[in-house]
Each structure stands twice: as structure tokens, then as C-alpha cells.
Amino acid sequence: MDPDALAKAFVEHYYRTFDTSRPGLGNLYQEGSMLTFEGAKTQGAQAIVAKLTSLPFQQCQHNVSTVDCQPSGPAGGMLVFVSGSLQLAGEQHPLKFSQMFHLMPTPQGSFYVLNDIFRLNYA
Template sequence: MDPNAVAKAFVEHYYSTFDTNRAALANLYQDGSMLTFEGEQFQGAQNIAGKLLSLSFPQCQHFISTVDCQPSGPAGGMLVFVSGGLKLPGEEHLLRFSQVFAAIGMSVHLDVCVLQYKPR
């Protein structure tokens, strides 16, 4: 199967779930999974889900600009880079973000997310 098609399907599923049922994202992570979100690290599906559920914006909508993928390892892994915008309630402008996943199929092993705030 085409890694780019798998990455695109993964990204669509991940952000659709994030926007509509964030708690269900725990199913995409394993006990050994790691999330780095804005410099803070969280390990394990429950800790990662806890962090994502505790974000200051309970509702949002993602708009994806780019998805780049490279195959990684013999087990069908992939490295996926995503950039886009995050629409928050009451905000006029999108908050830009970048996120990198190391995944095998629909299972996330590593996840790094950075929000790109405007300089003050």
C-alpha cells in the first residue's frame, strides 16, 4: 500500500477524532507511546489522552495545510509531518501548528506537537 495514502488516511482520522471525540485518541496510542506537546513529555496512552483532554481549548477545528510522509523501518512504519491551522472558539485567526508522528498503521509510537504563536 502507498505510504502517502496511509499517511493521509491516518491524518484525516487523527484530526477528525481530535476535533469531535478527543478522548478516543487514547486508542491510537500504546503504553510505550510518547507525546511531546509544547516541550512537555507524556508517556502511555492514558497520560497522553489526559494531556489532550486537559488542553485549554475543549473545542477546535483543524485545517491541514501539508502532509509529508516517509516510510520508516521494515515493519511498515512511517514518519509523518503535518502542518496546518487550528481554529479556536472566539478567535478570528487560525493558530498555526506543526506535528510529527512516528506511526505504524494507525498506532502512534512518537508524537511531537508545536503550536506556533505569533511573536509579541
């Protein structure tokens, strides 16, 4: 699978899971994983899922505008950079966001999220 297709498949899976069953995101992180969400830092799969499931909105829908990816070095990692918009239930206007993921390979031939940084782009 070529890197761009892999990045796109990851991004689709990530936001579909986020928007339908957020606790399922836990499978994508490991103990060393880091999340910085709007400047707040969290580490470890369990703490990251706790953070994501406790955000002050329940229903939401991510719409992805762009996905860029690059290999991150000899360890076989991949950087994925996303821009898009986030529609919260009950809000009239979607919020623009940017997010980056650093995916690292697992021994099983899959990937996990080592780094995750999310920011809203206030208009």
C-alpha cells in the same frame, strides 16, 4: 494502500477524532507511546489522552495544509509530518502548527502512534 494515501487517511482520522471526540484518540496510542506537546512530555496512552483532553480549549478545528511521509526503517514504521492551522472557538485568528507522528505497525495489520510531537508556529 500506498504510504501517501495511508498517511493522509491517518491524518484525516486523527484530527476528525481530535475535533469531535478527543477521548477516542486513546485507541491510537499504546503504553510505550510518547507525546511532546509544546515541549511537555507525556508517555503512555492513558496519560496522553488525559493530557489532550485537559488542554485549555474545548472546541477546536484543525485544518491541514501539507502531509509528508517517509518509511522510518526496517521495523515497518512510517513518519508523518503535518503542517496546518488550528482554529479555537472564540478566537479570531487560527494558530499555525506543525506536528509529526511516528506510526508503527500492529500485529493486527493496523498502526499505532509511537511518537507524537506538536508545536505551534507563532507568527
